[in-house]
Amino acid sequence: MSEELGRRTGHLDLYQTSKRIEETVKELKHLNANVDFYSASTYYSLGIPIDIFTPIFAVSRMSGWTAHILEQYRNNRLIRPRADYIGKPVGQKWVPVANR
Secondary structure (H helix, E strand, O other): OHHHHHHHHOOHHHHHHHHHHHHHHHHHHOOOOOOOOOHHHHHHHOOOOHHHHHHHHHHHHHHHHHHHHHHHHHHOOOOOOOOOOOOOOOOOOOOOHHHO
16 A cells, blocks of 8 residues: 555655565564554655654554553453564674664
8 A cells, every 4th residue: 555655645765765674674673564564654754744653553553552441450460472582692792872
């Protein structure tokens, strides 16, 4: 949808940038883009003001957040993905932000 809207509205560059970022992250970090990755370029192409991108994202997540609450109440347990993010490998040198 992002690609098609980009073509129709003259904002294909936003889709192409997003696509390149997705490919690079997949190649270097072996991470897949989430379902919302192309939302910003889609919203922009639809003419939605940038200031309401975050509220739209939050509203779209409310049903999922509510489901988590109901799971917690029902079983005193939240269902989480099996993958655990553990960060960078141990032994990485910390570099202060000012020196990055």
